[in-house]
Amino acid sequence: MxxxxxxxxxxxxxxxxxxxxxxxxxxxxxxxxxxxxxxxxxxxxxxxxxxxxxxxxxxxxxxxxxxxxxxxxxxEFRKRQVEQETLQAVALLNADDSSHSPETICSARQLLAQVLLMLSEELDEKARRALLLARVDGLGYREIAATMQVSESSVKQYLSRALVHCHARLYPGAP
Structure with a gap:
């Protein structure tokens, strides 16, 4: 009772x-x-x-x-900003365009290296896996939940944790 x-x-x-x-x-x-x-x-x-x-x-x-x-x-806005910047860095590195300056390419590589380090060493397994399933494989909450055998609410928590962590690491001292 x-x-x-x-x-x-x-x-x-x-x-x-x-x-x-x-x-x-x-x-x-x-x-x-x-x-x-x-x-x-x-x-x-x-x-x-x-x-x-x-x-x-x-x-x-x-x-x-x-x-x-x-x-x-x-x-949510901050998380999407980090996602967008990461995707732009990946797109820049994958682009077969010689018009980018060496500084721009170097900056994109550094950003991507930071994100990969965060994913491989600093995030717990569930948050890392959920983020990769969402951003690399393009799965939605329901599909990630089924793949990981957890609730959609847990998936949202994992993704939120991963994106907040990435933002904090990429922008130290930012609110």
């Missing part, structure tokens, strides 16, 4: 979700322009609350949800 405190917490979270999830989804759809990304960020926003051991005193639920969702969007 659940303790009264846990029961109250679950009731409060359920009520918060029922009253504000639709509103948050609408706001995110307008902001992101994509219902799928909006659903992911909305899900992650409420997942953050569920993961907290002690819930904060939330007097303005919508403001709290907006701040959390905005932080998640910023993190």
């Amino acid at each position: 659940l303790s009264p405190q846990i029961h109250l917490r679950n009731q409060w979270l359920s009520l918060l979700y029922r009253h504000h999830q639709g509103w948050l989804m609408g706001w995110l759809r307008k902001k992101l322009g994509c219902p799928h990304h909006a659903a992911d960020i909305s899900h992650d926003t409420f997942s953050r609350l569920l993961a907290l051991d002690n819930l904060p005193d939330i007097r303005e639920p919508r403001a709290y949800l907006l701040v959390t969702a905005n932080r998640l969007m910023i993190n």
Whole structure:
């Protein structure tokens, strides 16, 4: 049987979700322009609350949800930036174009070497495997989950961990 405190917490979270999830989804759809990304960020926003051991005193639920969702969007933007820069470096190295300066090629090789080092030595096996399945093999969350025999939620966590780690290593001191 659940303790009264846990029961109250679950009731409060359920009520918060029922009253504000639709509103948050609408706001995110307008902001992101994509219902799928909006659903992911909305899900992650409420997942953050569920993961907290002690819930904060939330007097303005919508403001709290907006701040959390905005932080998640910023993190997602940063992850995509790292992905894009890595893909550009790989494309530059694979291009059969002699118009690139030696400095540009050297810089791209250094970036790629850093990413490969991070993947091979610094990331745990699950995060590394999920990242390679997503970015090299082009698999989606569901396919990666099936391949790794884990949940889609775990795949998202692995990918998030890998991309945050790569960003931190490529941009030390960046927020």
